Amino acid sequence: LHNKPFVSLRHSDLQKVVDACPLKHASLEIIVSLFHQMYAFAVREGLCDKDYSANVKINIDDDDEHGVPFTDKDLRILWKHQEDPVVEFILIMCYSGFRISAYKTMTVDLEHRYFQGGIKTKAGKNRIVPIHPDIFPLVQRRLERSKELLPNSVFDFRKSMYAKLSELGITRHTPHDCRHTFSWLCEHYCVNENDRKRMLGHSFSGDITNGTYGHRTVEELTREICKIQSCR
Numbered sequence: 001l002h003n004k005p006f007v008s009l010r011h012s013d014l015q016k017v018v019d020a021c022p023l024k025h026a027s028l029e030i031i032v033s034l035f036h037q038m039y040a041f042a043v044r045e046g047l048c049d050k051d052y053s054a055n056v057k058i059n060i061d062d063d064d065e066h067g068v069p070f071t072d073k074d075l076r077i078l079w080k081h082q083e084d085p086v087v088e089f090i091l092i093m094c095y096s097g098f099r100i101s102a103y104k105t106m107t108v109d110l111e112h113r114y115f116q117g118g119i120k121t122k123a124g125k126n127r128i129v130p131i132h133p134d135i136f137p138l139v140q141r142r143l144e145r146s147k148e149l150l151p152n153s154v155f156d157f158r159k160s161m162y163a164k165l166s167e168l169g170i171t172r173h174t175p176h177d178c179r180h181t182f183s184w185l186c187e188h189y190c191v192n193e194n195d196r197k198r199m200l201g202h203s204f205s206g207d208i209t210n211g212t213y214g215h216r217t218v219e220e221l222t223r224e225i226c227k228i229q230s231c232r
Contacts, residue, residue, distance in 0.1 A: 006042060011052045018056055026176065028058045030101055067180035070094060074170050075181075075231040085145075086164040088138045089157065090178060092149065095132040095228065097182030097200050100157070100175040103150040108143065114218050118201050129199045130222040134230040189227045199225070 001013060014035055018028055035053035042048045070078070075094065081087045093100065096115055106117025113131045131139055142149055150157060158175060165172055179200070186196040198216060 007048050009052060011055060014053055014056045019059060025058060025060060026099060032056050032058060067177045069177060069181040069184040070173060072231055077168055077170060079230060079232045081168060082138060086160045088142060090161060092135050092138055093175060093178035094181040095135045096129050097179050099179060100154050112218060127201050128218060130218060130225045132225050132228060134232060185228045189229060191224045191227050195221055195224045
């Protein structure tokens, strides 16, 4: 698309890029997210009058199942160092389950205690995940300090995460392993399977209206996520 005028692009042009890309599902999500951001800017600035990225889909299965969760021992070590800004964010990811790129743009509602975000894919967008009570103070502190959950780049945080885990004697994990940790915690503490899928964005796609997601209220999802016991 590089040599084409932006205003000449159409849905089919964008979809061909995604369909032809050999990268994994998570990388395709970032491409689609970039398309959405470009069109949000273009519409806002009057460069075009229609968002042709709105219906771009990822037409491959989500390869999200590959990853290694943190162990109970790892989590206990992390909770002992929760005051560290890097560890703080690792814990937030482990107890909320979003892909790391989602934390750049998500909404955090401290009053009603939930996150709302997620990249638009076939699994849905803007899903709600209640803020687990044990990470709520970490989220508050982080927002007070930095005004956003992930103030630096994903690349920079990844480097900081690897260095911190090595310093703490924890086997190297990727940010995506935090998502798998959340999934494992949900299973381990018997969170309702459909609610686990809702919070991970694996199914029940659709818009959120009046605080209700997939016929489940924030309060109902909160009761489920509170089944998870932290290793504090």
